Amino acid sequence: xxxxxxxxxxxxxxxxxxxxxxxxxxxxxxxxxxxxxxxxxxxxxxxxxxxxxxxxxxxxxxxxxxxxxxxxxxxxxxxxxxxxxxxxxxxxxxxxxxxxxxxxxxxxxxxxxxxxxxxxxxxxxxxxxx
Amino acid sequence: xxxxxxxxxxxxxxxxxxxxxxxxxxxxxxxxxxxxxxxxxxxxxxxxxxxxxxxxxxxxxxxxxxxxxxxxxxxxxxxxxxxxxxxxxxxxxxxxxxxxxxxxxxxxxxxxxxxxxxxxxxxxxxxxxxxxxxxxxxxxxxxxxxxxxxxxxxxxxxxxxxxxxxxxxxxxxxxxxxxxxxxxxxxxxxxxxxxxxxxxxxxxxxxxxxxxxxxxxxxxxxxxxxxxxxxxxxxxxxxxxxxxxxxxxxxxxxxxxxxxxxxxxxxxxxxxxxxxxxxxxxxxxxxxxxxxxxxxxxxxxxxxxxxxxxxxxxxxxxxxxxxxxxxxxxxxxxxxxxxxxxxxxxxxxxxxxxxxxxxxxxxxxxxxxxxxxxxx
Numbered sequence: 256x257x258x259x260x261x262x263x264x265x266x267x268x269x270x271x272x273x274x275x276x277x278x279x280x281x282x283x284x285x286x287x288x289x290x291x292x293x294x295x296x297x298x299x300x301x302x303x304x305x306x307x308x309x310x311x312x313x314x315x316x317x318x319x320x321x322x323x324x325x326x327x328x329x330x331x332x333x334x335x336x337x338x339x340x341x342x343x344x345x346x347x348x349x350x351x352x353x354x355x356x357x358x359x360x361x362x363x364x365x366x367x368x369x370x371x372x373x374x375x376x377x378x379x380x381x382x383x384x385x
Numbered sequence: 386x387x388x389x390x391x392x393x394x395x396x397x398x399x400x401x402x403x404x405x406x407x408x409x410x411x412x413x414x415x416x417x418x419x420x421x422x423x424x425x426x427x428x429x430x431x432x433x434x435x436x437x438x439x440x441x442x443x444x445x446x447x448x449x450x451x452x453x454x455x456x457x458x459x460x461x462x463x464x465x466x467x468x469x470x471x472x473x474x475x476x477x478x479x480x481x482x483x484x485x486x487x488x489x490x491x492x493x494x495x496x497x498x499x500x501x502x503x504x505x506x507x508x509x510x511x512x513x514x515x516x517x518x519x520x521x522x523x524x525x526x527x528x529x530x531x532x533x534x535x536x537x538x539x540x541x542x543x544x545x546x547x548x549x550x551x552x553x554x555x556x557x558x559x560x561x562x563x564x565x566x567x568x569x570x571x572x573x574x575x576x577x578x579x580x581x582x583x584x585x586x587x588x589x590x591x592x593x594x595x596x597x598x599x600x601x602x603x604x605x606x607x608x609x610x611x612x613x614x615x616x617x618x619x620x621x622x623x624x625x626x627x628x629x630x631x632x633x634x635x636x637x638x639x640x641x642x643x644x645x646x647x648x649x650x651x652x653x654x655x656x657x658x659x660x661x662x663x664x665x666x667x668x669x670x671x672x673x674x675x676x677x678x679x680x681x682x683x684x685x686x687x688x689x690x691x692x693x694x695x696x697x698x699x700x701x702x703x704x705x706x707x708x709x710x711x712x713x714x715x716x717x718x719x720x721x722x723x724x725x726x727x728x729x730x731x732x733x734x735x736x737x738x739x740x741x742x743x744x745x746x747x748x749x750x751x752x753x754x755x756x757x758x759x760x761x
Contacts (some may be wrong), residue, residue: 257526307489314482318475325479328486331509335502336493336584365505372512376519383523 263299267292286348300336324372331365336385338364394724411439421446421681429535434692435461439691446677446684451686462694469698473706476521477758480710480726483514487719507721511597514722519731525700525733526583529740532696533578534587540640540747544568547754549741550681553674554644559757561638566633567750570626574743576624585615590732599727601729608728623742627749634753645671682755686748693744699746700740 270292278285308329315322338361345354425445428436436444440452487510510739539625544567551560589611597605653664707730715723 306523311482311485314478318478318482320475320479320517324516325482325486328509328513331506332486332493334488335490335506336477338502339493353388361502362505369505369509369512372509372516375516376512377520379516379523 259299259302263296265298267296272297281321289347293340294348297337297340304333304336326366327372330368334361334364334368337361359372401692404663418727421546424542424546424681424685427539428688429539430502431690431695432688435686435691435694440556444684444687446681448683449687453683459565462698465695466698467703469695469702472703473521473699476517476703477706477710478511479517480707481713482508484717484722486510486717487722491719496639509596511594511725514725515594515597519590521703522729523540525703526586526738527697528696528738529577530583531546532693532740533575533743535692536744536747537575539688539692540567540571540686540751543681543688543751544571546753547678547682547685547751550678551673551754551757554678555648556641556757557673558640558644559634559754560636562633563630563750563754567628570630570746570750573626574746578739578743582615582619582735585611586732586735586739589735590729593725593728593732596728597721605724612731612735617737619735619738619742626746630750630753633694634757638757647742679755681753689744689751690746693740697737697740697744700733700737704730704737707733 272290274285274288274292277288311325311329312322315325338357342354342357342361345351363365425433440454440457442448442452443450490506490510494506544564548560548564551557551563585657589608592604592608592611595602596608649664649667652667653661656663707726711723711726711730714720714726
């Protein structure tokens with residue numbers, strides 16, 4: 256894991272130098288390099304995150320409690336990370352308006368995937384009242 | 386002289402054999418008359434099993450003195466506590482998982498200047514916690530209501546038996562007072578607990594949910610006020626009941642003491658020759674009735690304790706789990722979840738005080754009945 260992070264840090268540094276160099280030569284290619292660099296780092300982060308989610312899944316399985324709500328939370332976490340990451344990328348390439356629209360989409364997606372939790376709580380409340 | 390001698394011979398010829406009655410016979414007779422077997426039929430099923438399991442032999446009012454042993458009781462409580470802890474510890478792991486996920490969310494938002502997704506994520510975390518906690522709290526509220534109901538149903542069966550035994554010990558005034566007072570106390574206990582206190586716990590929980598889900602609304606002060614009102618209300622209600630009952634027992638006890646002495650004096654002075662012996666025999670019968678009253682009362686208290694034991698332990702363990710989870714969340718830096726868990730642990734504390742308060746009220750009432758009329 257430590258070696259992986261070392262590779263990631265070096266890759267980020269190389270990408271940074273490359274982007275600065277490319278931006279001087281050609282702005283469009285520089286932006287493209289920034290996006291590729293971002294996606295490369297994102298893929299590495301997902302690899303890291305998968306290991307911690309496996310650990311969380313193991314814990315949930317050990318409790319034998321329904322894991323659907325935890326799955327929703329993990330999905331929300333993934334969406335939040337992805338949204339923020341892409342938003343930052345969009346801002347980097349000067350597309351602030353697109354970033355703010357993506358944020359709204361991210362918020363809505365988290366709300367939509369949380370709807371089963373709302374309905375579950377409503378069902379619990381109505382069953383306890385009835 | 387001759388006449389006196391003839392009368393003496395005549396008396397010797399027609400005298401009948403008289404033996405002092407064995408106390409155990411009197412006890413058996415009184416147990417039979419007190420209709421205690423009817424009481425055993427009113428026991429809840431789980432308590433009937435517990436009474437068979439807690440000691441080597443099944444606990445009944447007749448053998449409660451021999452069967453009850455401190456080691457047995459202690460190991461029984463520990464066994465139940467371990468079972469409850471094993472069952473409820475899953476919630477703790479679940480909460481810790483959610484705290485870990487919330488930490489991941491927080492680490493994301495802390496590393497970024499833009500925190501626009503934070504509120505939505507907090508709502509998702511709060512909903513996830515509530516979906517699990519709601520089931521746990523709702524189960525506890527239902528179980529507390531059932532426990533109070535079971536205690537009251539059993540107490541309603543025990544009150545006439547105990548009051549009948551009080552009349553047998555020469556305390557008719559106390560029996561009349563306790564009979565009506567305990568019935569009123571039982572009715573009020575169920576009415577107040579089921580119609581006021583338990584719904585208020587639900588309201589308290591709803592406010593905690595609203596406080597944690599709705600962004601920008603601070604209901605903390607109101608939930609604190611409601612918590613204080615509930616705990617004060619429970620304490621005041623039960624203190625007033627026990628206080629009035631203690632005063633009533635002193636007053637009616639004095640009246641019974643006068644009546645008892647009057648009857649003993651009347652028997653001793655108005656019945657010629659055997660009056661004194663009959664007075665002493667009356668005292669023996671009263672003592673036997675007192676002994677039965679004590680064993681039946683202790684049996685009743687043990688049954689109430691067994692009814693309340695598992696639900697009380699469950700609520701207590703949940704309270705500890707939520708309090709501990711709150712400390713863990715606070716130490717991991719998740720202040721919002723910590724506050725929410727702390728508030729929910731308070732809801733369990735209120736439930737604990739309602740159930741414990743009702744059981745203590747009934748136990749103290751029966752203890753007053755047991756101790757009243759016991760010769761000092």
